[in-house]
Amino acid sequence: MENHHHHPAGETDSAAMAELLDLDAEVLHSYLSEVIAWVHELAGDLPRRRILDLGSGTGTGALALVQRFEGAEVIALDISAQLLDRLRDKARDLGVADRVHTVQADLDAAWPAIDTVDLVWASSSLHHMADPHRVLTEAFATIRSGGLLAVAEMDAFPRFLPDDLGLGRPGLEARCHAAVAEGLADEVPHLGSDWGPRLNKAGFTIEAERHFAIDLTPPLPASAGRYAQASLRRIRSGLDGRMSADDLATLDTLIDSDGPDCVLRRGDLAVRTARTVWVARRP
Ligand SMILES: C[S@@+](CC[C@H](N)C(=O)[O-])C[C@H]1O[C@@H](n2cnc3c(N)ncnc32)[C@H](O)[C@@H]1O
Structure with missing residues (x-):
């Protein structure tokens, strides 16, 4: 694969991933604040939360x-040093660096030494684990009795395009998603799981399960075009050989920043996605 700019491949990937995650947070801001407020409510009051x-x-x-949790201390754990670097920069900018600690660890390997916590948050991460049951069991052991685990997962990839783009054959995005799903079935088999029974199996009791349907239509947040472009780029990277040359060409036209049909400049975008959040308690 061609290596753009001066970054080694891994760094380029993680820069693109960092951008996509930040855009996701920006565009889906109202979903995020609703979920966090809800978890805060379920968690009740505690003097100094971990x-x-x-x-x-x-x-x-x-x-x-x-x-949201005043005075709380947060431990952010990820396998990627680059993503954690970015997180620390943002924590500094927000003036909360003293309450945010990072731990670089591969959750598919050994669980790192972490003192008991009151709340665990896992958003779009469990499906990446080779053995989510083991991770949930470790999470259970790390949460104090009475503490909570919140798991957020995507029900479907975000959709941005109208069925008929006036460009290529209608239904492009649906075909993209179907082709991506074929590849992901092997790569991330836990994606789209029903996490409720899995949480029970690890010892948790389910406190609540909530579905969030996100359907943003114009006027969209300013970064929606860049979010669409970053998402479609990520999808595009796994589609060679899985779609017709015509469809791939149309997709490239939509992604190409310089082209007239780029999603950065289209007036017909929407942002549609759905997330499910489970809140479970360690008895
Ligand atoms: C889709 S992102 C979600 C990030 C963040 N939770 C959010 O909601 O924006 C998945 C994250 O899981 C991390 N990850 C994947 N496999 C991991 C593993 N084995 N151990 C630790 N982190 C992992 C990735 O580096 C990535 O940051």
Whole structure:
């Protein structure tokens, strides 16, 4: 694969991932604040709370939690040093660096030494684990009795495009998603799981399960075009050989920043996605 700019491949990937995660947080801001407020309500009052964010990425959850839970200390854990660097920069900018700690660890390997916490947050991360049951069992052991675990997962990838773009054959995005799903079935088999029974199996009791349907239509947040572009780019990277040359060409036209049909400049975008959040308690 061609290596753009001066970054080694891994760094380029993680810069693109960091951008996508930050745009996700920005565009879906109202969903995020609703979920965090809801978890805050379920968690009740405690003087000095310790929170663990599993697979924190650039800190969407960790930073929202540290701001919402006054005085709380948040441990952000991720396998990626680059994403954690970005998270620390953001924590500094927000003036909460003293309450945010980062731990670089691979949750598929040994669980790191972490003192008991009151709340664990895991957003779009559990499905990446080779053995989510083991991770949930470790999370259970790390949460104090009476403490909470909140798991947020995507029900479907975000959709941005109208069915008929006036460009190529209608239904492009649906075909993209179907082709991506084929590849992901092997790569991330836990994606789209029903996490409720899995949480029970690890010893938790389910406190609540809530579905969030996100349907943003114009006027969209300013970064929606960049979010669409970053999402479609990520999808595009796994589609070679899985779609017709015509569809791939149309997709490239939509992604190409310089082209007239780029999603950065289209007036017909929407943002549609759905997330489910389970809140479980360690008895
Ligand atoms: C889709 S991102 C979600 C990030 C963040 N929780 C959010 O909601 O924006 C998944 C994250 O899980 C991390 N991750 C994947 N596998 C991991 C593992 N084995 N151990 C630790 N972190 C992992 C990735 O580096 C990435 O930051």
